[in-house]
Amino acid sequence: MAEVILDRVNKQYENGFHAVKDLDLDIADGEFLVLVGPSGCGKSTALRMVAGLEDITSGTLKIGDRVVNTLSPRDRDIAMVFQSYALYPHMTVADNISYGLKIRRMEKAEIDRRVKKAAEMLELGALLDRRPKQLSGGQRQRVAMGRAIVREPQVFLMDEPLSNLDAKLRVQMRAEIAQVQHDLNVTTIYVTHDQTEAMTMGDRVALMKAGVLQQVGNPQFLYDNPDNIFVAGFIGSPPMNMALAQVERDGDDLVVVLGRSRLPLPAAARSERPGLDAYAGRQVAVGIRSEDMEDARLVRGADERSRLRATVSLIEALGSQIMVHFLLDAPRVVTEDTKLLDKDAHAEEAPKHDATKFVASFAPRSRVRAGDEVEVVVDTERMHFFDPTTGDAIR
Amino acid sequence: MAATDTLPATTGDETVVRLGGAQGGWFRQVGWRHLVGLLALAFSLFPILFVVSAAVNPLGTLSSSELVPTGASFENFRKLFVDTAFPTWFLNSMVIGLLAAALSMFVSACAAFAFSRYRFRGRRAGLLGILLVQMFPQFLLIVALYIMFAYVSDLWPAVGFNTRTGLLLLYLGGALGTNTWLMKGFFDTIPKDLDESAKVDGATHAQVFFGLILPLVTPILAVTGLLGFISAVNEFLIASVFLTDDDAKTAAVGLYGLVSEERNNNFGVFAAGALVLAVPTVALFQFLQRYIVGGLTAGAVKG
Numbered sequence: 001m002a003e004v005i006l007d008r009v010n011k012q013y014e015n016g017f018h019a020v021k022d023l024d025l026d027i028a029d030g031e032f033l034v035l036v037g038p039s040g041c042g043k044s045t046a047l048r049m050v051a052g053l054e055d056i057t058s059g060t061l062k063i064g065d066r067v068v069n070t071l072s073p074r075d076r077d078i079a080m081v082f083q084s085y086a087l088y089p090h091m092t093v094a095d096n097i098s099y100g101l102k103i104r105r106m107e108k109a110e111i112d113r114r115v116k117k118a119a120e121m122l123e124l125g126a127l128l129d130r131r132p133k134q135l136s137g138g139q140r141q142r143v144a145m146g147r148a149i150v151r152e153p154q155v156f157l158m159d160e161p162l163s164n165l166d167a168k169l170r171v172q173m174r175a176e177i178a179q180v181q182h183d184l185n186v187t188t189i190y191v192t193h194d195q196t197e198a199m200t201m202g203d204r205v206a207l208m209k210a211g212v213l214q215q216v217g218n219p220q221f222l223y224d225n226p227d228n229i230f231v232a233g234f235i236g237s238p239p240m241n242m243a244l245a246q247v248e249r250d251g252d253d254l255v256v257v258l259g260r261s262r263l264p265l266p267a268a269a270r271s272e273r274p275g276l277d278a279y280a281g282r283q284v285a286v287g288i289r290s291e292d293m294e295d296a297r298l299v300r301g302a303d304e305r306s307r308l309r310a311t312v313s314l315i316e317a318l319g320s321q322i323m324v325h326f327l328l329d330a331p332r333v334v335t336e337d338t339k340l341l342d343k344d345a346h347a348e349e350a351p352k353h354d355a356t357k358f359v360a361s362f363a364p365r366s367r368v369r370a371g372d373e374v375e376v377v378v379d380t381e382r383m384h385f386f387d388p389t390t391g392d393a394i395r
Numbered sequence: 396m397a398a399t400d401t402l403p404a405t406t407g408d409e410t411v412v413r414l415g416g417a418q419g420g421w422f423r424q425v426g427w428r429h430l431v432g433l434l435a436l437a438f439s440l441f442p443i444l445f446v447v448s449a450a451v452n453p454l455g456t457l458s459s460s461e462l463v464p465t466g467a468s469f470e471n472f473r474k475l476f477v478d479t480a481f482p483t484w485f486l487n488s489m490v491i492g493l494l495a496a497a498l499s500m501f502v503s504a505c506a507a508f509a510f511s512r513y514r515f516r517g518r519r520a521g522l523l524g525i526l527l528v529q530m531f532p533q534f535l536l537i538v539a540l541y542i543m544f545a546y547v548s549d550l551w552p553a554v555g556f557n558t559r560t561g562l563l564l565l566y567l568g569g570a571l572g573t574n575t576w577l578m579k580g581f582f583d584t585i586p587k588d589l590d591e592s593a594k595v596d597g598a599t600h601a602q603v604f605f606g607l608i609l610p611l612v613t614p615i616l617a618v619t620g621l622l623g624f625i626s627a628v629n630e631f632l633i634a635s636v637f638l639t640d641d642d643a644k645t646a647a648v649g650l651y652g653l654v655s656e657e658r659n660n661n662f663g664v665f666a667a668g669a670l671v672l673a674v675p676t677v678a679l680f681q682f683l684q685r686y687i688v689g690g691l692t693a694g695a696v697k698g
Contacts, residue, residue: 103597
C-alpha cells in the first residue's frame with residue numbers, strides 16, 4: 001500500500017497531441033480515487049502513465065516514496081484490470097490468476113494460498129480449471145480482479161473494468177469491487193466515463209476534460225459545489241438543469257429573472273456567493289438540480305415568487321419519484337462545455353435556442369400529467385450560478 | 396457446437412444428414428456438391444496417379460498407355476537407392492528443409508513481433524522495404540549471390556558452395572520477407588491488452604514473447620513452418636547453381652540430374668524419387684494440421 005502523487009504530469013504525443021496537461025493529484029494511502037470524464041479526456045492516458053504503459057513527457061510520478069517515472073511496469077508494484085479483461089486465453093483460470101506470481105518466482109505453497117484466498121473472495125473456486133473462453137462476462141471480470149488481488153500490490157489500477165458488462169451485472173460488480181477494495185484497503189485508481197460509478201464508488205472523484213483536471217473532491221462535494229459548468233453538467237443524473245438568466249437589483253435584494261419568472265435570491269444564498277453582486281444587471285447561467293424543484297401544490301406556504309410556470313411535456317414515473325420534463329422559456333446555455341457534454345451524452349441539438357429543456361423530480365403524490373400547466377417551486381437557496389462566458393462558478 | 400452438428404445439408408461435407416422429402420430435392424441440395432467434389436478429386440489425383448504409374452513402370456518411360464504398366468515392379472525404387480546417391484540427396488533435403496523451416500519460423504516471428512508491437516523509427520520503411528524486395532524474382536539474385544559466394548567459398552569454405560549451411564543461409568534470407576508479413580498480420584490480431592497485462596504482471600519482453608504470444612500464434616507458426624519446409628525441399632534454381640558436388644546435392648537437384656542427360660530413360664527412377672520426396676512433406680502436413688486451427692484467441696477479451 002502506498003500513496004500515489006502526480007506532480008504536474010504531462011503527456012504529449014509525438015504528433016503534438018497534448019493528452020494530459022499539468023495533472024496534479026495526491027492520492028492517499030488506501031484511497032479509492034475515481035478518474036472520470038468524457039471519452040478522450042485523458043483519463044485513461046493518465047492511468048496508463050501511472051501503470052508505466054505510457055511514457056511521462058514531463059512531471060513527476062511517485063508511488064510510495066519512490067519516483068517511478070522511468071521504472072518499467074513490472075518494477076512499480078502495481079496491478080491493473082483492463083476494460084477487455086485481457087485474460088490469457090491459453091491458460092486456465094488458476095494459471096491466469098497465478099501468472100504474475102509464477103513469473104516472480106514465488107514459492108508454490110504461497111501461490112496456492114493466495115490463489116485460493118482470491119478465488120474464495122471472488123467465488124471463483126469452481127471455475128479454476130476452466131479456460132477464459134468458457135466463462136461468462138461477469139466471471140471473466142472476476143478472474144481479472146483475482147489476477148490483480150493475488151499480486152497484493154501497492155496500487156490497483158482499473159481501466160473501465162465494468163463497461164463490458166450488462167447493466168444489472170454492472171451494478172452488482174460495482175458493489176463487489178468497492179467491497180474488495182475496502183476489505184483490502186489498497187490504494188486504487190479507477191477510470192470510468194460513467195458518473196454513476198464515480199459517485200457511488202469513489203472516496204474522491206477527479207473529473208477531467210480535454211486533458212485538464214477540472215475538480216477533485218468527494219463525490220457529494222462535487223455534486224453540491226461544482227466549480228464550473230462542465231462539472232455541474234457531468235456529475236449527477238439527470239444532469240443539472242441550466243439556463244441563461246438575468247440578475248437584477250430589486251431595492252437591496254437581487255432577483256434572478258429566469259424566463260417569465262422573477263426568482264428572489266434569499267439572503268443566505270447571497271451571502272454565500274458574494275461574487276454575485278458584481279453580476280447585477282448582467283447575464284448568468286443558472287443551474288438547478290432536478291430534486292431542488294417540486295410541484296407547487298405539494299409545498300405548503302411556498303413563496304409565490306419562487307416559481308416557474310411551464311407545460312409538462314413528458315412524465316417518467318420511477319415509483320419513488322416522478323421525473324417531469326418541461327420546456328422553460330429561458331435561453332439555453334451554450335458554451336464549449338455544454339457542447340462537449342451534449343456530445344458525450346449523444347444528445348441532439350435542442351430545437352429552439354430561446355427555450356431550455358428542464359427535468360424536475362416531483363414527489364410521487366404529484367398528479368401532474370403530460371400536457372398539464374404546472375407551477376414548479378424552486379429551492380432558491382440551492383441554485384447554482386456560473387459565468388456564461390468563462391463557465392466558472394460564481395462564488 | 397451441437398446446433399451445427401444437427402443442421403443438415405448446409406456444409407456439404409461427409410457428415411451430411413439426409414432428410415426425407417422429394418427425391419430430386421436431395422440432388423439439388425446436396426448431391427451436386429458430391430459431384431463437384433469428385434471432379435475436383437479426380438483432377439487433383441490424376442498427376443499423382445501418373446507419377447505412381449511411372450514409378451512402377453520398369454521401362455523408365457513416361458509414355459506408357461496403361462495405368463498399371465506391364466511388369467510393374469519396385470525395380471525403380473531399388474535402382475534409386477542402390478545405383479544413385481539418392482539417400483544422401485534425400486538427407487540433404489531433409490536437413491536443409493527442416494532447419495530452414497524451423498529457423499525461418501523463429502527469425503520471422505521475432506521480426507513480426509517487433510513490427511507488430513513496437514513503434515520505432517524506420518518501422519514503416521522497413522516493412523515496405525521487405526515487401527519491395529520480395530517483388531523481384533529470384534533470377535535477379537543469382538548472379539549477385541554467385542559472385543558473393545565465390546568470394547565466401549574462398550575465404551570461409553564452411554558456408555560456401557556445396558555446403559548445407561551456405562544454402563540454408565540463402566533460404567533463410569529468402570523466406571524472411573513473406574513470412575514476416577504473414578506473421579505480422581496474425582500478430583496484429585492478438586489484442587495488445589494481453590501484452591500490457593503481462594507486462595504489468597511482471598513479464599519481461601522475452602516472457603511476453605515466448606510465454607504468451609508464441610502459444611497464441613501457433614496456427615501461423617505451423618503454416619510458415621510448412622511453407623518454409625516445402626519451398627526449401629522443392630527449391631531448384633538456387634540449389635542447382637550452388638550445389639555441384641554429387642554428395643552435396645539436394646534431392647531436387649540430384650533427381651534432375653537423373654533425367655537431364657538422357658531423355659526419357661530414367662523417368663521411372665525420377666518418379667520414384669519424387670514419390671519418396673513427397674512422403675515427408677505429407678507427413679509434416681499431417682502432423683502440423685492440428686495446429687492450423689484458428690480460434691485460439693477466443694475468450695481473451697470480451698467478445
